[in-house]
Amino acid sequence: MANLLQIGTSGVLGHQQMLQTTGNNISNVNTDGYSRQRTQHNSQTDNMGLARSVTGREVDKFAQAELLIDTSAFGNKEKFLAEITRTDQVLSDKSNNMAAGVSQLFESFHTANDDPTSISNRQLAVTDAKTLAASFRNVGEQLNNQAQTANSEIAEKPALLNSLIQDVHGLNKQVMIADGTSRGASGALLDQRDVAIESLAKELDISTIVNDNKSISINLLNGQPLVMQNSVSQFSAVTGDPESNNIELVLNIDKNTMPLQTTNLGGRIGALLEFRDETVYSSLREIGQLSLGIADAVNSQNKMGLDLNGNMGKDIYTIPPTQAKHFSDNSNPAHVITSQMIAGKGSSLTTSQYQISMTSPMTFDVFEIKNGERSANPLAVNGAYPGPVEIAEHGFEIDFSAAAGGFQSGDKFLMSPTLFNLNDYDITNTQPEDIALASILQTKTGAANTTMSRLAVTEISDTSLSFSNNNLSITAPQQVTVNNSGDFDIFDGNGTYMATSSGALNGQDLFSNAIPPLNPGVGYEIKMDGKPNLGESFTLAYNRDSIADNSNGLKLAGLENDDKLRKNHNSNGENQMTFAEGISTLISTVGNQTRAARVDSSANEAKLIQSQNWIESVSGVNLDEEAANMVRYEQAYNASAQVVSISKEIFDTILNAAR
Numbered sequence: 001m002a003n004l005l006q007i008g009t010s011g012v013l014g015h016q017q018m019l020q021t022t023g024n025n026i027s028n029v030n031t032d033g034y035s036r037q038r039t040q041h042n043s044q045t046d047n048m049g050l051a052r053s054v055t056g057r058e059v060d061k062f063a064q065a066e067l068l069i070d071t072s073a074f075g076n077k078e079k080f081l082a083e084i085t086r087t088d089q090v091l092s093d094k095s096n097n098m099a100a101g102v103s104q105l106f107e108s109f110h111t112a113n114d115d116p117t118s119i120s121n122r123q124l125a126v127t128d129a130k131t132l133a134a135s136f137r138n139v140g141e142q143l144n145n146q147a148q149t150a151n152s153e154i155a156e157k158p159a160l161l162n163s164l165i166q167d168v169h170g171l172n173k174q175v176m177i178a179d180g181t182s183r184g185a186s187g188a189l190l191d192q193r194d195v196a197i198e199s200l201a202k203e204l205d206i207s208t209i210v211n212d213n214k215s216i217s218i219n220l221l222n223g224q225p226l227v228m229q230n231s232v233s234q235f236s237a238v239t240g241d242p243e244s245n246n247i248e249l250v251l252n253i254d255k256n257t258m259p260l261q262t263t264n265l266g267g268r269i270g271a272l273l274e275f276r277d278e279t280v281y282s283s284l285r286e287i288g289q290l291s292l293g294i295a296d297a298v299n300s301q302n303k304m305g306l307d308l309n310g311n312m313g314k315d316i317y318t319i320p321p322t323q324a325k326h327f328s329d330n331s332n333p334a335h336v337i338t339s340q341m342i343a344g345k346g347s348s349l350t351t352s353q354y355q356i357s358m359t360s361p362m363t364f365d366v367f368e369i370k371n372g373e374r375s376a377n378p379l380a381v382n383g384a385y386p387g388p389v390e391i392a393e394h395g396f397e398i399d400f401s402a403a404a405g406g407f408q409s410g411d412k413f414l415m416s417p418t419l420f421n422l423n424d425y426d427i428t429n430t431q432p433e434d435i436a437l438a439s440i441l442q443t444k445t446g447a448a449n450t451t452m453s454r455l456a457v458t459e460i461s462d463t464s465l466s467f468s469n470n471n472l473s474i475t476a477p478q479q480v481t482v483n484n485s486g487d488f489d490i491f492d493g494n495g496t497y498m499a500t501s502s503g504a505l506n507g508q509d510l511f512s513n514a515i516p517p518l519n520p521g522v523g524y525e526i527k528m529d530g531k532p533n534l535g536e537s538f539t540l541a542y543n544r545d546s547i548a549d550n551s552n553g554l555k556l557a558g559l560e561n562d563d564k565l566r567k568n569h570n571s572n573g574e575n576q577m578t579f580a581e582g583i584s585t586l587i588s589t590v591g592n593q594t595r596a597a598r599v600d601s602s603a604n605e606a607k608l609i610q611s612q613n614w615i616e617s618v619s620g621v622n623l624d625e626e627a628a629n630m631v632r633y634e635q636a637y638n639a640s641a642q643v644v645s646i647s648k649e650i651f652d653t654i655l656n657a658a659r
Helices: 002-027 061-092 098-114 119-179 187-203 267-302 551-561 579-619 623-658
Strands: 037-040 054-057 206-210 216-220 225-227 234-239 247-253 256-259 338-341 353-360 363-370 389-391 396-399 412-415 441-445 454-460 477-482 488-492 497-501 524-529 537-542
Touching (some): 061 267, 187 206, 267 551
Antiparallel strands (some): 037 054, 216 225, 247 256, 389 396, 441 537, 477 488, 477 537, 488 497
16 A cells, blocks of 8 residues: 555656646746746656656757857847948938039039139139038038947946856856755756846857856857856956047956957947947048048149139148057157148048058058058158158158157057048138139240140149249240241240150140150140141240139039049059049948848848747747646646545555454
């Protein structure tokens, strides 16, 4: 009878435990992170009923690992999409339409050309120039705000990360303690740890290792430890080096600090860093290239003409300088290096960054940084310390003269010539009369000439070479005569012979083709239209009758269709584009990245749902299944209770018979 009672009692207790487990599953059907539990039994080896019940979670370690990977990936793509969508909206917003502003500026130059004497038409050009500058400033301000928002969010992340890391470490301790008891760690405790790890995976790409003592170690994908068996690492937010406006993360491992600036962190944090560094700052550098390119082209052309008062044109736009960022280990943080676009070289500017490395107190190398990679060899420079030193191929110059004291070998600086404070970008104190619509030169034919041939000014490239005090220098070439060989003799204002240009060249580029060469150049170029007779003469003079002339204004308006922006990092002629193409490239680049991010987010969401469904199929609670189990376990419980009852009846019968 004792055997039958033991069998029945073990059955009652065992199925009671199974009913409790099933009831717990049903109660937690809507609990986030809950894993279905199962109670399992083994039969007693001596056929004496059930052995000890063991309750555990239904989990698949491969499904869990896949879920962490997909959680990080989706967190990254979803966050990046949310951030870049805001940039796309700024650039495509009609109120920030830079393309319309550029078009309107050059349209106003066309309008001014219709009547060069009209003050109102000239004022329209000045107003549109100012409006375009305001448009660039407005877009720049909004993008800078987005970068600051990203930095603020990054600065708050260490508190969240450290809390999750401490939670996992604390739960690890509880699991290890519970694992040393007869009952082991509860499913609820293990679920809490999994939820904390999944929350961490949303923020970072991580990998996990289950240790022999049932604790879980967590590392970044690059191997940096976050949660160890006996200790944890903690994140801190620090100012960037050398980008002091940025917030970067470092990892404190024991007493060591590990910078993470070049580490691909993944997750939401990785998305914020990628958005800030590769979308916002890249867009700002492109806007800087656009704004400087337009300013330089307009300034350069305006200085090639005469204004309404008959004076040589001057700058319409200001050209802001930029200041290099110093690295934290430099010898003196007070040392300053500045850069400025070279006037007339706006079409050579790139969106690259540059590293300036001091090789001695007065020598240096300049390296280009594009796509995060530093050039293997230093760039060619013109000039010497303290400058200005020209990096002509890239359109800017460097000035060391503002440094408070000498540099030291090993000092490094990061320079971004097209990333400057757009609030400093504006027009000068420009008046309507300052728009230089007239040509600075006029041509005249000799009184004895018999043909309709004439000189034409094809280019004015540098007024500083031959012009001063609103006049053409007397030593500049300004007389051309056809000699007896049909070639063109060139004379200065005193009638002194300077050079001859071959008549076989059909009168093209007389100064460039002159022999001996007119070095170092004269700053303007002419050609001969027509076929002059031998002995005919032609002269050039400062344009004193310029009030109704619009020849330079036509060139100002024509800048809209000129290739004045550098497409990428090569400086050949095929690598230039118009201002409209530059703006379109900026907007379409961010737009394409946004569309790609949307596709990536959808794809990773689908993959995450697939992983979640896999987890759900293994660990999720199915109410229909649990209800069926409840009925089955209840029947088994009642049957086991009946065995106990029968055992009692038999025992009572035997006792009564013995009396």
